[in-house]
Amino acid sequence: MSFPRPANTPWLVPYLTVRDASAAIGFYRNAFGFAVQDEVHDHGRPIHVEMSYQGQLMLMFAPEGVFGSTAKAPAGAGFECPQSFHLYCENVDAAYQQALDQGATSIMAPHDAFWGERYAAVRDPDGYRWGLACRPTPAA
16 A cells, blocks of 8 residues: 655655744744745644745644654754754855844854855754755856
């Protein structure tokens, strides 16, 4: 028996634990331009959120304590998250500054990386590391 995945859904989607789902929605929307694709509420508070970027499902998250989970966001648990996310964007410098303006902390300022991308890295308010990258347009 096969169980197909929902339409327009990648095979793998990170599912994060955040301290406050409403705050995370605001951060990802304002810092990276993500859009809410689906949101489930319990007593007016988001308990499951799906966000997309450039029309593709990018990540899902739930606040600490829902669904019987004891998981904590890295920032709330006091440890550095071992995972990181690599987000391609139109303008690394602008995305980096926008993330900082929305409460992220700098890990690495924008620079031309040796592997050929413009790259920067930030830590979001919940403690997740985000690499921001773009490939330079080839010269004509």
